[in-house]
Amino acid sequence: MSDQEKELGVLRQQIDSIDKQIHELLNQRASCAQQVAEVKLKYQGASDVVFYRPEREAQVLRRVMERNEGPLPDKDVARLFREVMSVCLALEKPMRVAFLGPAGTFTQQAALKHFGLSAESVPLNSVSDVFREVQSGNAHYGVVPIENSSEGIVNHTLDLFKRYDVTICGEVELPVHQHLLLKQDGDRKEVKRVVAHHQSLAQCRAWLDTHLPDAERVAVSSNGEAARMLVGSDGTIAAIAGDMAAELYELDIAERNIEDQPDNRTRFLIVGNQVVESSGVDKTSILVSSKNKPGALYQLLEPFYRNQISLTRVETRSMNSGCMFYIDFEGHSSDTDVEKVLNELAVVSEELKLLGSYPSAVL
Incomplete structure (x- = not known):
């Protein structure tokens, strides 16, 4: 030896x-x-027990x-x-987690990152289906996209928070790398259509303009669906999706990381039906509405400044009678300063909906 x-x-x-x-x-x-x-x-x-504590x-x-x-x-x-x-x-207790399907989407990747591989991830046809399953109790939690670093807020998700009574229990930040996928042994020169979620098409606009300028761009419900469409196709279709979809549907990655911004990230929210206690490093999200009048936004934001609470996101949605604001900020609703702000907003706003306080993303 x-x-x-x-x-x-x-x-x-x-x-x-x-x-x-x-x-x-x-x-x-x-x-x-x-x-x-x-x-x-x-x-x-058995009926009231809570096993998962974010x-x-x-x-x-x-x-x-x-x-x-x-x-x-x-x-x-x-x-x-x-x-x-x-x-x-x-x-x-095994967790049943709903996400926008089919399998292979970035939302499923976010679900696995947050809950781990032992959670049962359930693909659904739409984000509204995810909200509905969680509100009804058929799923313990749901994972929904809320914003992308290059394309901004996901307005459809915001609108659903207005319609459904669910609580934000957590957040996940996911680096998003988009790949051009082809059938095995496919030829990029033969591509006539590129299919992907509309957000992914927008995130890869410059690359597509340069390398596939004549290919038709078709928006579909998800990148997982785009990848699935390639199975059994004639080879003239390419999809934009991530590693998980490529592996799941056994597709070739013709070109990696075609996103226009290399630091592209998407933030996802975990929705459920439980109130989450303070973890020590938290965020709070609210929906607050106001009539269209001079100084309306200042009246809503001034209490945050006065109580030294940092805002992390402010988004405006127009309504018939005024505006609705989606606001993320640092802190937990049980914090004294945050409680003061929420009480003030309840007085000066038309409507205030606390969407949840939850731990800031760790991973």
Whole structure:
């Protein structure tokens, strides 16, 4: 046996020993999770028990990153713990999470990033279907897109928050890399149509203008649907979608990262039916409406300035009698300063709807 083989043999024995300890600790953690479920059922009852606590998971992931000493990067370690928590939560109660389908969309990718691989992700035909399933209780949670760094707010999602009574329980930020997909052994020179969600077509406009200027651009319900359309097609169709769709439908990636902005990101919201307690680093989202009159927006925003609360998003939607504003800001509705602002807004606005307070995105 060579010296190298001897040294590697010692290290491999150490790895085997460490793996055994990790395995034992994982099972201990899983056993604790089962006991947590039993305690919750004992004191809350089967009908009222809440197994998933977004604020608790956010706190755990933040502590993981804070205490990490390497060599693994902070977020890589947090993602490992995310999957451990997902598996343990499934022992308590598997989560049914609705998203805009079909399979392979960026929304499904966001759902898996937030809930882990042990959650049951359920594809639906539209964002409104996601809201409806969550409000009815047929799905524990839903994942919906709210804004993109290059294309802005998703107005349809905003309108649905007005129509449905659901609560925002969390947020997910996802780097979005768009790829040009073809059938296996397809030829880009043969492409006559490019299909994708309208947001993706807009995000790749400059690349398409340069490389496929004569191809018709067709908007479909989702990038997953676009990828699915290539299966069984005649080879004259290309789709824009991500890695997950390419792998799922066994398509060739003809060109990677064709988005016009390399730092393109999409923010998704987690909707559910529970009030989330403070995690220590939170956001709050509201819908507030006002009549069209001079100084209306100032009257709504001035309390935030006076109470030193930072706004992270303000979006305006016109209505027949005035304007509706979607506002994201830092803090939790239980915070004293935030509570003051909400009370003031309830007085000066036509309508105020608290959409939810939730942990700021960790991963």
